[in-house]
Amino acid sequence: MGLHDRVTDWARDFDHTDEGWAADPYPIWDELRSTCPVARSERYGGVWLPTRHEDVVAIAYDTDHFSSRSVVVSKFRAPVEIAPVGTAPPISSDPPFHKQARKVLLPVFSPRAVSALEPSTRAYCEELLEQMRGREVVDAAADYAQHIPVRVIANMLGLPEADADVFRGFVHHVLEGVSLPIEERVAGMLPLFDYLEKHIADHVGNPRDDLISLLLDSEVDGRKLDGFEVARMILLLLIAGIDTTWSAIGASLWHLARTPADRRRLLAEPGLMPVAVEELLRAYAPVTMARLVKEDMDWNGCPMKADDWVLLPFPSANRDPAAFAEADTVVIDREVNRHLAFGVGIHRCVGSHLARMELTVALGAWLAAIPDFELAEPAAVRWSEGQVRGPRILAIRRPALP
Amino acid sequence: MMWRMNVHVDADRCQGHGRCYLTAPGLFEADDLGSGRPIGDGAVPVALQHDARLAVANCPERAVSFEGT
Ligand code: HEM
Numbered sequence: 001m002g003l004h005d006r007v008t009d010w011a012r013d014f015d016h017t018d019e020g021w022a023a024d025p026y027p028i029w030d031e032l033r034s035t036c037p038v039a040r041s042e043r044y045g046g047v048w049l050p051t052r053h054e055d056v057v058a059i060a061y062d063t064d065h066f067s068s069r070s071v072v073v074s075k076f077r078a079p080v081e082i083a084p085v086g087t088a089p090p091i092s093s094d095p096p097f098h099k100q101a102r103k104v105l106l107p108v109f110s111p112r113a114v115s116a117l118e119p120s121t122r123a124y125c126e127e128l129l130e131q132m133r134g135r136e137v138v139d140a141a142a143d144y145a146q147h148i149p150v151r152v153i154a155n156m157l158g159l160p161e162a163d164a165d166v167f168r169g170f171v172h173h174v175l176e177g178v179s180l181p182i183e184e185r186v187a188g189m190l191p192l193f194d195y196l197e198k199h200i201a202d203h204v205g206n207p208r209d210d211l212i213s214l215l216l217d218s219e220v221d222g223r224k225l226d227g228f229e230v231a232r233m234i235l236l237l238l239i240a241g242i243d244t245t246w247s248a249i250g251a252s253l254w255h256l257a258r259t260p261a262d263r264r265r266l267l268a269e270p271g272l273m274p275v276a277v278e279e280l281l282r283a284y285a286p287v288t289m290a291r292l293v294k295e296d297m298d299w300n301g302c303p304m305k306a307d308d309w310v311l312l313p314f315p316s317a318n319r320d321p322a323a324f325a326e327a328d329t330v331v332i333d334r335e336v337n338r339h340l341a342f343g344v345g346i347h348r349c350v351g352s353h354l355a356r357m358e359l360t361v362a363l364g365a366w367l368a369a370i371p372d373f374e375l376a377e378p379a380a381v382r383w384s385e386g387q388v389r390g391p392r393i394l395a396i397r398r399p400a401l402p
Numbered sequence: 403m404m405w406r407m408n409v410h411v412d413a414d415r416c417q418g419h420g421r422c423y424l425t426a427p428g429l430f431e432a433d434d435l436g437s438g439r440p441i442g443d444g445a446v447p448v449a450l451q452h453d454a455r456l457a458v459a460n461c462p463e464r465a466v467s468f469e470g471t
């Protein structure tokens with residue numbers, strides 16, 4: 001639950017961690033888009049919320065006026081001196097440094113590298129489905145979706161899969177604890193740093209064929225990354241890779257549970273899956289990013305001040321009728337779909353090829369094992385609060401086996 | 403005159419979303435970093451014209467275009 005007053009005026013006093021936003025943000029964005037387009041709130045020391053596709057793209061491209069040194073809105077802003085590197089490169093970095101940090105990760109997450117992980121991902125999804133066998137009601141978020149990205153990234157990094165709960169607890173703290181005092185926010189991150197320090201030291205002594213060793217061997221600015229820098233990059237991969245993918249898989253299953261026609265279509269035409277995955281990513285894009293305004297300026301009539309937050313709601317851009325026909329409808333075979341689920345511009349999600357693979361495999365394996373299903377208790381579905389939105393409680397019923 | 407169409411990727415705009423090589427695998431491929439590039443000289447056979455149009459329409463960075471000759 002957010003530690004804040006409930007929102008009554010979305011144009012002048014919004015809060016993106018409000019329960020109303022978590023439960024169903026689309027009507028809020030639709031209303032703002034057609035009336036206000038850029039909302040403003042004094043919470044968190046000042047936040048702007050553009051809602052149109054055009055404005056979200058313009059701000060994402062404008063790295064001269066908007067900094068990435070903090071991308072999760074809270075009362076705490078990373079100090080200006082930390083730019084252009086930031087606390088978790090490359091997501092927290094600005095040009096010109098950003099490009100070098102990003103280059104370290106690009107080959108590891110390239111389409112080719114990712115396709116090698118497909119068989120193990122499929123086997124893992126099938127294992128999870130096997131564990132749910134015989135149960136009439138399962139939680140698609142807790143029993144299925146949440147485990148997939150954790151296992152995949154732990155394997156890539158070379159960390160024990162058994163530590164999944166440690167990573168998840170940490171990610172939750174960073175993404176949903178945004179209203180906590182700064183001391184508590186920092187304190188919550190220390191145990192994971194200790195944990196990673198131990199594993200990194202072990203990798204320094206015994207290099208192996210995994211991502212931690214590769215990061216330890218990588219160069220930025222002509223010198224090798226040190227243990228602390230590697231730890232920060234791992235933290236970023238955990239934060240950026242887990243809740244996001246979990247949310248995308250969960251939201252897609254939520255949609256399919258409520259839409260038998262789309263389910264049947266995918267079962268009859270498996271070749272449609274890549275197009276369907278892009279459409280589900282468009283309609284249920286889980287990630288909203290943020291920027292900090294660099295200097296006082298007038299931006300399209302908005303009096304922006306240095307250090308104001310600007311949210312980049314890619315999910316709202318994806319529902320803008322000016323950019324998409326039937327923007328509020330899932331058109332499962334939508335062919336023209338310039339969606340922004342993975343962002344746009346220099347910070348395009350490095351993990352997008354991996355995420356797309358996980359989503360495709362997770363949905364395919366689910367449909368093969370559970371072709372027919374519905375929400376067991378629609379009113380009990382719970383969505384996460386904050387900048388990454390997806391179902392966290394998602395009870396699904398399937399027809400009892402004869 | 404014979405009508406000819408080539409696809410082109412603007413490397414400065416491309417951010418490696420991969421929509422071009424996923425949508426039109428017969429026309430684009432990924433490099434080692436995941437950026438898109440045309441296969442060969444990017445000439446579009448008649449059978450792949452629809453794919454080519456979709457690649458142009460789906461690139462989030464508007465990096466894919468046609469070069470007519
Ligand atoms: C469906 C799942 C995912 C979604 C919707 C998503 C979305 C995004 C978005 C919107 C950004 C842009 C950030 C910005 O503009 O500030 C981003 C950046 C990033 N994502 Fe993802 N992401 C997903 C999965 C992953 C995975 C699985 C990984 C890696 C394990 C990952 C790693 C990253 C990294 C490293 C960045 C920073 C890139 C940069 O700043 O250059 N993401 N993601």
Ligand code: SF4
Nearest residue numbers: 416419420422438461
């Ligand atoms: S779709 Fe556009 S951004 Fe993506 S790889 Fe192709 S050209 Fe590059």
